[in-house]
Amino acid sequence: MDRMDRNVVVPGDILSDDPNRSGEGTYVKDGCVRSLLYGMASSYKDKMRVIPLAGKYVPSPGDTVIGTIQDIVFSNWIININSPYEGLLHISELPRKIEMNEMSKYLRIGSSVMIRVKDVDSTMKVELTMNDRRLGILTRGRVAEINPTRVPRLIGKGGSMINMLKKELNCNIFVGQNGRIWVDGNDDDMDLALKTVLIIEKEAHTTGLTDRILEFLRVEKEARS
Amino acid sequence: MIGMDEKLSFFKDGLRLDGRLPDELRPIKVEVGVLARADGSCYMEMGENKVIAAVYGPREVHPRHLQEVTRAIVRYRYNMASFSVEERKRPGPDRRSYEVSKVSREALEPVILTSYFPRSVVDVFVEVLQADAGTRTAGINAASVALADAGIPMRSLISSCAAGKVDGEIVLDPMKLEDNFGEADVPIAMNPSGEITLLQMDGRLSKEELQRALELAKAGCQQIYEIQRKVLIDRYSHMDDMGSCDEVVAEEEI
Structure with missing residues (x-):
């Protein structure tokens, strides 16, 4: 990685005149790679990319996140994952079987959980899972x-x-x-x-x-x- | 209009009443990240105009029925403080502020990549603390910087300024006197490539005059763009020798 070419860019700044070098956080207009974000530009694996200096978390499958229980609805927990989108944890995604009427015993509103994003669809419905040994309820810390x-x-x-x-x-x-x-x-x-x-x-x-x-x-x- | 018997002159030795040249902007002052609660914010002075812009989002849409399944919506609220003008302005939204909000939103929306954040909203609030003609342009400039500060993906920044006509001459960035007693006011907003996203006209201009006004306003927008860009870049300039912000988003063991 070339350290010299890391610099602050604003949206619209031209990063390269080779459209094939368009990476993360960039777009191509008139054959030039331009920045989409206010952030740090760098080249990575032959591509130009921009890492933002601010912004919200957008869930993507496979991410491990920490959430807090916001609400309990029919066979799902609604979980705040510090994002514009809330996550859904279905009771079948817990490591052991839980009865519907016992949901609030296991995970109360306000509890913190370590959880993985299982799937995100195009309307940003976020499905979460706790079905992993490394995931679970945070009781300490x-x-x-x-x-x-x-x-x-x-x-x-x-x-x-x-x-x-x-x-x-x-x-x-x-x-x-x-x-x-x-x-x-x-x-x-x-x-x-x-x-x-x-x-x-x-x-x-x-x-x-x-x-x-x-x-x-x-x-x-x-x-x- | 002022009494017709008294001839008012807007120029003195080729200079305007505040000492500017016809194609000169008022002094501009910009500050980024002035609000701790907002995701992005900007305070801007353009001459005697003082505005503050706050951006929140992308965030969940309330009320729910406004949300769009495929894209983020943009809400823009332009508001004048009751103390922003000489005679107390009745607080709250009125016909004028609804219009300004609408055209300002439409000036910014084309550069925001709303499709990146379906079912969410980007809220932009612009408060005018002091008004001296050209508050909508100042608001758009501040909002554009605040959007960048909030980390919202945009194709470019937007810059905005007005041209007007006084005493038969086209001038850049009219101040209050020129706006109130002048013959025309043409606010525009554009991206640095010159694509216009806002164009309004109040008053009458001939075709040639409008062209001249656009030319002036575009040149003004370019100057404003440079200021907007500089303030954003300078904010992190102390770290020109950049560290090894990392390539791998490692997922570590517990």
Whole structure:
């Protein structure tokens, strides 16, 4: 990846005069690749693409997200997934069989769940599933929220950032694709974890962030002990 | 109109009453991201006009019957504060603000990729804090920047400004005096390639005069576009040496 060509673009900016290089966040007009978004332009695998600096989470199949139960309707839970679209979790998508009249016993309104997007149709009806060992109800820990566009930065290249955080903070951390983050550990560690996450969100676009965060954690931990 | 016996002059030594050249814009000031609650926001001053734009969305549509199955709808509310004009304006929507809202929405809607967000709504609110002729153009400019700030996919930004006719001469960006006592006012909005999304005319112009007015207004829009673009870019300029924002959206283990 060429680092020099990363720069801020606004919608309509010309990125390339080769229409074949149109990637994510771009469109082609008059044979030129133009940006669709206000964000950072970069070339990736021979394509120009633009990563937005702001925006909402749009669910896509396979995403693991953190949701809160909003409502219980006939054999479905309606789940807020921090998106313009609400998710539907059918009782058959739970790991064990549940009776219709027992739905609110298992998942109450307000409960947080870790959940996967199973399918999204063209009208943006979002079907969710909990049928995986790694998914389930969040009974411990805390949930925080960041801008979904900052999620890749929080995870880091190949998980570098998140693995560093987990190790340094002694916490269990999960980052949902919808920008909700779950942390579990002792209280002091969780405080520091959430503080760090917010710093990463704010400085997501800067360089050498992982090293700076590492340094920040060292200083914070020293002050604590 | 003013008393006919008194001849009013709009020019003094080739300059306008506020010292501008006929083809000069009023000074512009823009600020992005001024509201914490909104998804995107922009405060803009164009001369004595002060407007603030807030964008929310895409979000769920309420009331539900307004939603479209295949695309997002765009709602635009233009509102003048009661203190925005000399004589107190009765608060609330009126015929004029309904019209301005409609034409402004239609000026912005063509560049927004509404098909990306079916069954949702993009809400744009424009509040006029101080008015001095040309509030709809200032509102559109601010709304366009706020939409970009909200991360909404758009084909381009939209810029808007007006041309008018005073004392038989075509001028750019008329201020209040020129608008009230002038002969015509032509607000336009366009994208940087020159495609027009708003064109209104109040008053009378000959064909040649209209052409001249369009020419002036288009040049004005280009200047405004550069300002809009610069303010958005400068917001993140402190990180010109860009970090390794990552390629892999890794899905990590719990």
